[in-house]
Amino acid sequence: MREADRLITVLTPNLGKLPVTVRGARRITSRLGGHLDVFNHVHVTLALGHHVDVVTGAESMESFGTLKADLDRLATGLYLMELADALLPDASPHPGAYTLLLDALRALDRGEPLDGVARYTELRLLEDSGYMPALGNCQVCGTAIVAEHHRFAPGLGGVVDDTCSVPMGQVLSLSVNALKVLRHYHRTPMVDAVQVGLSPAIRDELERILGVSIHYVLEREMATADFVDHLKKLRSRASA
Template sequence: MLYRLEGIVIRSMDYGENNKIINVLTNTHGKVGILIRGAKKARSRHASLAQPFTYAEFTFFRTSGLGTLNHGEILASNHLLREQLELTAYASYAAELTDRVIQEEESSSFLFEQLKAYLSGLVEGKDPQIVSHLYEMRVLDMSGYAPVLDHCVECGGEQTPFRISAAAGGVLCRRCGHKDPQGIVLSEAAYKLLRLFVRMDLRRLGSIQVKPETKQELKKVMRMLMDLHIGIPLKSRGFLDQLDKYSL
């Protein structure tokens, strides 16, 4: 059967001497695998379609399992994401995370739009850490683990400062905070941003400035939520951590 789908390359692997297999997050059919014959050859007309983060229209044949590319048209090469080390690290993190959480042909049109907006945000110069946290929140939401932030998950109260608890699934008020000693007490700035993250569609993200100390707090919170609820070890996250050490 012939398919023609828009998609984003989230993984690219060598296959044999001259070929590549790509995993593509599509707009309508979830994640699909496509074999691109001859993609490793220097003069291959399809080599650019196998590049990570490429957004393109893919035409391929498939009866079951792996598809075979027939034709492709690049819609956005996102080449900048492969040329600047920091952007490569953040784009790789989102791509690997997506590849690991999405199953084959799992319906994910909303996440496709969010990933496309994430990559565009990086190209446009938006704060990569903030864009990354927004995407993480969308993954948590899709997985059913978006934290409750409007009120205490234990008593429904609204006594601040709140302590966020991954185990409890949201914030604990001042009276209930003792129920999770591992929870993180939130500053007012971090709390407001987290509430924004839960509601924000990446396609509507404008310019946002966040103080370094608040960004560190957000990173700690999002790391806690992702580790408990998603719990997938990612090589790309280790690379991001190494970059953070060198930037200090």
């Protein structure tokens, strides 16, 4: 790469996550640089490169100005993008994640509740990458979960009833209302799901449950400890 070039990551609807080179992006006169600002929804033209494809054209369709002008919204958006980057492998189609992130950016730009957008996107990103927390049956004995008799075991990937013992790992309490919100998120489009009002207690609970679930997945499957730490910091900044 030349000094003025920039390596960026794009998420595409059909090819998944791709690293691409933008020639001369660091020059002030760059024709492409401005269109490829972080978060932008862009139409790009790529030329096949030896190792990394090269952007030959870019036209921004949505740039989410309201989101970018608000520090809290910006922090949440950055966190969700980095989380997606961590969960999604390179060059593997994830059209669900693409739509989800676009919906999340639009929701943040429209001023929808930050917590709702963040928790919803976390849950659905876990689902899209194959780590949807189980919410229906005990992850030890398989019995259907009965209201008020449930806990959450991130190491087992979901809910457990209150009679089974969990052989190892952490067990968190899970209230019936938090479980209802998670199930609602699972089957409802974002635009409706984020309208659900969350009490401070439920907000904290969802943040904890999803945070621990993400931590388990990243630590077990892919990310370095440093990166998991970095993500945790971004997340706490986003919810501060």
